Amino acid sequence: xxxxxxxxxxxxxxxxxxxxxxxxxxxxxxxxxxxxxxxxxxxxxxxxxxxxxxxxxxxxxxxxxxxxxxxxxxxxxxxxxxxxxxxxxxxxxxxxxxxxxxxxxxxxxxxxxxxxxxxxxxxxxxxxxxxxxxxxxxxxxxxxxxxxxxxxxxxxxxxxxxxxxxxxxxxxx
Numbered sequence: 105x106x107x108x109x110x111x112x113x114x115x116x117x118x119x120x121x122x123x124x125x126x127x128x129x130x131x132x133x134x135x136x137x138x139x140x141x142x143x144x145x146x147x148x149x150x151x152x153x154x155x156x157x158x159x160x161x162x163x164x165x166x167x168x169x170x171x172x173x174x175x176x177x178x179x180x181x182x183x184x185x186x187x188x189x190x191x192x193x194x195x196x197x198x199x200x201x202x203x204x205x206x207x208x209x210x211x212x213x214x215x216x217x218x219x220x221x222x223x224x225x226x227x228x229x230x231x232x233x234x235x236x237x238x239x240x241x242x243x244x245x246x247x248x249x250x251x252x253x254x255x256x257x258x259x260x261x262x263x264x265x266x267x268x269x270x271x272x273x274x275x276x277x
Contacts, residue, residue, distance in 0.1 A: 105165040109202040111227050112160050116196045119158040126180055126197050133176045139163045140272040141230030147259030154194045161230035170204045174214050206240040217242050222249045225258035
């Protein structure tokens with residue numbers, strides 16, 4: 105089984121509901137959603153004239169290839185109404201492949217590890233919250249990078265704790 109970490113973010117509409125719908129769709133499109141991080145609220149990066157984001161990281165195990173995973177994630181984005189107008193702009197949902205096993209992948213439309221993940225506390229905090237032990241070399245690097253960040257300056261706060269996948273999916277609307 106391939107071990108895959110995905111980052112999910114949203115800042116349009118009912119943000120919590122958007123995340124919940126995306127995780128439900130991940131369960132439908134992949135064999136096994138193993139864990140979901142707590143929900144974190146974060147300030148926008150890049151294009152800052154927009155609402156704050158809610159972010160989570162999801163860990164799945166799958167037999168699908170990295171490109172199949174990318175296609176399934178983009179399918180979820182499309183089904184939920186993602187429109188790409190402004191780089192780093194507002195979005196109903198964003199799904200990114202952070203890690204795929206401990207592989208380095210660079211093809212036309214996919215780079216893994218995600219090229220900016222080691223710079224972003226809103227990715228590293230939830231990623232390391234659910235990281236599977238023993239940590240791979242990429243997860244160890246993520247921990248090292250996070251240890252050098254000032255989380256107060258990074259604009260990340262916990263929005264809602266999550267204990268497990270089922271608990272996440274049952275968050276009251």
